[in-house]
Amino acid sequence: MDSQGFREAAATAIDDIASYYDNLDDRDVVSTVEPGYLRKLLPSEAPVEGEAWTDIHKDMEGKILPGITHWQHPGFHAFFPCATSYPSLLGELYSAALPAAAFNWICSPAVTELETIVLDWLAKVLGLPECYLSTGPTRGGGVIQGSASEAVLVAMVAARDKYLRETVPLDQFPEGSEAREDAIAHKRSKMVALATSATHSSTKKASIISAVRFHTIPVHADTGYSLTGPVLAKTLAELRARGLEPFFMTATLGTTDTCAVDDFAGIVSTLKSDPVHPAGTPGELWVHIDAAYAGSALVLPSVQEQVTISLIENFHSFNMNMHKWLLTNFDASCLFVRDRNWFIQALTINQAVYGNKASEGGLVTDYREWMIPLGRRFRSLKIWFVLRSYGVKGLQEYISRTLKLGEEFADSLKSRPDLFEILTGPSFTLTVFRVAGKEQGKSEEELNALTKAVCEKINASGRMWVTSTVLDGMFAIRLMTGVSTTEKEHVDRSWKILVEAAEEVLKA
Amino acid sequence: MDSQGFREAAATAIDDIASYYDNLDDRDVVSTVEPGYLRKLLPSEAPVEGEAWTDIHKDMEGKILPGITHWQHPGFHAFFPCATSYPSLLGELYSAALPAAAFNWICSPAVTELETIVLDWLAKVLGLPECYLSTGPTRGGGVIQGSASEAVLVAMVAARDKYLRETVPLDQFPEGSEAREDAIAHKRSKMVALATSATHSSTKKASIISAVRFHTIPVHADTGYSLTGPVLAKTLAELRARGLEPFFMTATLGTTDTCAVDDFAGIVSTLKSDPVHPAGTPGELWVHIDAAYAGSALVLPSVQEQVTISLIENFHSFNMNMHKWLLTNFDASCLFVRDRNWFIQALTINQAVYGNKASEGGLVTDYREWMIPLGRRFRSLKIWFVLRSYGVKGLQEYISRTLKLGEEFADSLKSRPDLFEILTGPSFTLTVFRVAGKEQGKSEEELNALTKAVCEKINASGRMWVTSTVLDGMFAIRLMTGVSTTEKEHVDRSWKILVEAAEEVLKA
Structure with a gap:
């Protein structure tokens, strides 16, 4: 063609x-097709000779759309x-036309820079505290992940490594020593990630992948299926009594089943007065806010106030999916962190072939250090189009x-x-x-x-x-x-x- | 709009x-822009009023393309x-127009079914052994991941859990017991993933995320920077002498630095005669083949023969990125596994809201059990268009x-x-x-x-x-x-x- x-x-x-x-x-x-409908309609092998667009095109309506x-x-x-939306579709179209593995700045400067800019725009629109902006005082910032599952996994791995750095002392267990490996393995076997029974399954999946324990805090109708401070305090005490070490929790702004919002004020208060690792001290509980769906409603100042979004300055990371309720195509899972170094310290790996002056000079953001994959699509373009068009x-x-x-x-x-x-x-x-x-x-x-x-x-x-x-x-x-x-x-x-x-x- | x-x-x-x-x-x-060029050109906040397409459009050439x-x-x-290619672009366009969180079959049957079919097509085109087909004797199959980094992480997590199932006996350490948690934590602290100094950094990153040790096998010019059987045998013996347990290795078909190919025949022979966990027995080394770039050349039968691709029937998983060298847009990282249950056992999590008859009847593939994210784009469409057009x-x-x-x-x-x-x-x-x-x-x-x-x-x-x-x-x-x-x-x-x-x- x-x-x-x-x-x-x-x-x-x-x-x-x-x-x-x-x-x-x-x-x-x-779709009302039966399982296996498509295999009956398609050949069992790729064609040897190329086919004309008209033939492919007619199969879209004839064979694909019935299965949609x-x-x-x-x-x-x-x-x-x-x-989706029309502006988002246009963004996807240009993005597909300008492929770049974009794992560092020089691979396509616009891919990195537009991402930083539009995520700062978005953070402001959503009323996130300043600490989540790339220009904020704590070196925070946003990154577009493929899905909320990836976002929570990145947050959990960063939290795991932060906790281990803070609680396995380097003077006692020197970097690179066998003693440190053993101490970390032992500590990790006691570490537990928390979520409620209403939290999305991605937190449990992240705990499986990152090899930490997982504990479900039951929530019921009496609290509107949301987590309260006292319940959290009780859970922390019980887990510690069993010799376990809580290090991470997903709190939710809009749970999957009922769109419940956990009690941010209660959680903040419990963690500030935590008897073992009070918030802000080494070993503190990392709190990730999963606002995958309902986070979009933060465009309304009334909702920002209603859910007390300003309180997330006490937490560590936050994600919302524009691809759910904000007119932007999947994938646009926007993950914000209060201190980007938490991600970078956990996920950076250097290899000679990626070396370049801009990265080495520390002048630029290399988003591969903020996520699991190395390469990435130009996903900020559709977000930019949507924010500007609407x-x-x-x-x-x-x-x-x-x-x-x-x-x-x-x-x-x-x-x-x-x-x-x-x-x-x-x-x-x-x-x-x-x-x-x-x-x-x-x-x-x-x-x-x-x-x-x-x-x-x-x-x-x-x-x-x-x-x-x-x-x-x-x-x-x-x-x-x-x-x-x-x-x-x-x-x-x-x-x-x-x-x-x-x-x-x-x-x- | x-x-x-x-x-x-x-x-x-x-x-x-x-x-x-x-x-x-x-x-x-x-691009010859300086770091930070784009922030100077764009406003610091999203516009309050929507903008016309003509204004957005002129910024593509004026502000974005200089940074590409x-x-x-x-x-x-x-x-x-x-x-990329024109047919692939058309696939991306339709895919963006038909968004679906497609985490299970009923979410959009065509998304699941076309993926299974085109990956079978692709496996045949590449000359992969039959065990990697969804229709093959071992319940294998392919899944499209976002990147090779995700592919190797999925393979490593599946390998980690397979190894633990096989080496921590259930009769001695019953499912769900504290004793089992402890035994697994101890075992995991000794588990080590292998790669050579020429292997892509994604294997090391996967080992960090999945909390296992990582060992680099140095390779040099004398073997053309590829791994040989004897070097692998020596490495396994040395690691075991240190009390470690090798469970996973990435072997490469086309390394990043030099496009070296590891010696598949030598690796097979070493693993068959492994003194501790011979291939095919519990605790065997999982071998993942990373063919991210060079795998595309397998479309040529001469290359299939040259790299002895038939030998991968002895290995466990294989990935190649059509988005590198096969005219298909990022992301199209095609991951194949010899037994899909290895993925499903490691990654399945059930939640009431995802329940549906087709999944519960076991009639369909739910690809969310083969990967990290839950939702996924309709990525098979572009692959289908490319295979048919060319x-x-x-x-x-x-x-x-x-x-x-x-x-x-x-x-x-x-x-x-x-x-x-x-x-x-x-x-x-x-x-x-x-x-x-x-x-x-x-x-x-x-x-x-x-x-x-x-x-x-x-x-x-x-x-x-x-x-x-x-x-x-x-x-x-x-x-x-x-x-x-x-x-x-x-x-x-x-x-x-x-x-x-x-x-x-x-x-x-």
């Missing part, structure tokens, strides 16, 4: 994409959103609009207490609910079965998709309204489908 | 991209290539053409023994050389200084870019010819620039 062929093929692709979005509501939300679940569909209320006001309007839809949906649920019981929310557009009937004496088993039946019925409509979860043994439906194409009319339609399904199920 | 605005903006972007490639040789290869190092430039001979023949022609350019360049070097000494190669288009003068009595220090001067001079031309390395203390220039835009005329031009620079430096 030459440049003329590309111009023509790309014109068809752009037309496909614009038409896809213009007519998205005509499609069913969830449409995350931008206005009836997509499942999980959290996986965002402007802060445009992002605020979008988030406000989707929050309002979530409230309206919850109001509808409340208007039919005969049919539904809200378990949590609305919180950041997410409401978690189940079929009503507890007061009429229905058992938990019956309620679970009825709610499951309603869930399956509405999903079978093709017009909407919700996912479910289990809260303290209660099967529940999660419904969120954060997708950019979702408007009032779609939420009203989903509500109507839901009411009909519940009435039918309860009648049966 | 509405769909009409997108159509118009995308048309300008497509025009930019086609023109960029048509005129790429008019630009200098490497052009990895597709025909004079780019540095590092390894970072690929066909196997097209890929073979491209690889053959670039290999030939590498040989021609090496022939040129050999034609001027008065100026140059080849240290290694040509190997997979890469030749490593330095300024001649050893025989005229120049010291190593002098040769290093002269070679460095030549390297800086040719890079200052703007017409070509090479990187350097240090081999056994010798400063050397690496020159590779794998970039898709590089033709005979460009290699000839680079040769001319090089000769002029060397003549000048030697005259001075």
Whole structure:
């Protein structure tokens, strides 16, 4: 394919994409193919001779789109959103056209510099404390990771190494000695990472990868599924009584199941008065804030205040995924750290082939020292396009609009207490609910079965998709309204489908 | 931006991209901006009001492109290539238009199924043994990772957990017991991952992240910088004599510095006759093959034979990056494993919100259990487009053409023994050389200084870019010819620039 062929093929692709979005509501939300559908449609080997674009192109609609679940569909209320927008698409397009392994500054200075700049822009928009800016007093800054799972892994590895540096004294166990290896191995075997039962599974996965213990702190309805200071204090004491050493915790701003927010003020207060390693002293607990989804709502000053975001100056790292709820394509997981040296000390490896004057002079940021991979895509471009195209006001309007839809949906649920019981929310557009009937004496088993039946019925409509979860043994439906194409009319339609399904199920 | 605005903006972007490639040789290869150039050009905060596309668009050429190092430039001979092609760009475009957090099958069946199919296609094209196919007898298969660093980390974590399962007996140390935690911590503190001094730094980084020891096996010119069976046998014995337990090794097909290939036959033979944990028995050494760059050359049957690729049926995992030398955009790091359960056992975490019938029925692949992140882009689309657009023949022609350019360049070097000494190669288009003068009595220090001067001079031309390395203390220039835009005329031009620079430096 030459440049003329590309111009023509790309014109068809752009037309496909614009038409896809213009007519998205005509499609069913969830793919209905059977497992293995595609293998039946494709040859078992790559073609020997090259094929024409027209042949490849027609398979997009004919073979691929039937197997797509449409995350931008206005009836997509499942999980959290996986965002895109037209400006973001343009950013992805230029980014793909300018590939560079970009593992250090000279590999493409713009890739590094734009990342630092737009993450400072973003930190300001989200109201993060100054210590998370690259220009801040503590040498902090942001880096774009591929996913929140990578972000939490990087934070945990940095925390593990910081803790070991601070608690295995160099004078007693000299650098490079066998005694130090042994002391570290022994210490590491006692180290434990904490998360609550509502924390995303990525923290547990990070603990497996980085070879530390993992402890789950149960949270229940009584605290709104969020972690409080006293519960943390009790957990720390219990773990230490067992000879374990807590070194890391993920606290969440918007949990997966219910969008709960952990009690930042309570956590700060507990850690300041920690009897063993008070905050700010060697061996302190590293607190990572996972705001993967709900962090986007921080574009609203009212939300910044509501969740007391200023308190994260007491914590160590913070991540939010613009690719969830801020109109930017996956992958755009923005990770901020209060002191970039924590990352660099844990992850830097020098090899002669990467040597260059700018890096050696310390003039530039080499983001490979802030993450697992060496190479990286030009991901800041789409963020830059989104921030500029929408402007802060445009992002605020979008988030406000989707929050309002979530409230309206919850109001509808409340208007039919005969049919539904809200378990949590609305919180950041997410409401978690189940079929009503507890007061009429229905058992938990019956309620679970009825709610499951309603869930399956509405999903079978093709017009909407919700996912479910289990809260303290209660099967529940999660419904969120954060997708950019979702408007009032779609939420009203989903509500109507839901009411009909519940009435039918309860009648049966 | 509405769909009409997108159509118009995308048309300008497509025009930019086609023109960029048509005129790429008019630009200098490497960006010449100073560190910090971009902060001076951009505002310190995101705009409050949204901006028009025309304003954003004009900043691409005005502010971003000056900071780009052009990895597709025909004079780019540095590092390894970072690929793209028009079909790959189209794949990226559709992929960006269809975002889905695709962490399990139902999230978008096509994303999972196309990945399995194209990786089977690719495995066949590369001549990998059948055990690496999803349809193979050992339940193997491929998965697209973001980078080779992630691939080696996944392999190492799986190897670590396989080794612990096999060597910490469950009857003696029951699952979930404190005794088992302690036994594992103690065992892990003795476990060591191996790599040679020529292995890519990602293996060392993976050992840091996964908390195991790391041992470097020195390799030198006498074995062509590759690992041999006897050296491996000696290393294993020495480590065990120190009480350590080797469990993982990265062997390389095309090292970063010189494109050396480790001696697969020798490694197989050593491991089969290993006195402690012979291959195929519990506690065996996991061998991961890193073919990140040179793996692309396996599209040629002659290369498959030359490197004895069939022998990797004795190893455990294999990765190659289509995004280096096979016309596919970063990220397309293709990781293959002989038994997918090794990954799944190490990395699976279940959470209620991800439950669904297809996964629970075991009918489908959930790739989140094969990698670090949960969410993933639709990366198989670009691979599918590339394999179909070029066909196997097209890929073979491209690889053959670039290999030939590498040989021609090496022939040129050999034609001027008065100026140059080849240290290694040509190997997979890469030749490593330095300024001649050893025989005229120049010291190593002098040769290093002269070679460095030549390297800086040719890079200052703007017409070509090479990187350097240090081999056994010798400063050397690496020159590779794998970039898709590089033709005979460009290699000839680079040769001319090089000769002029060397003549000048030697005259001075």
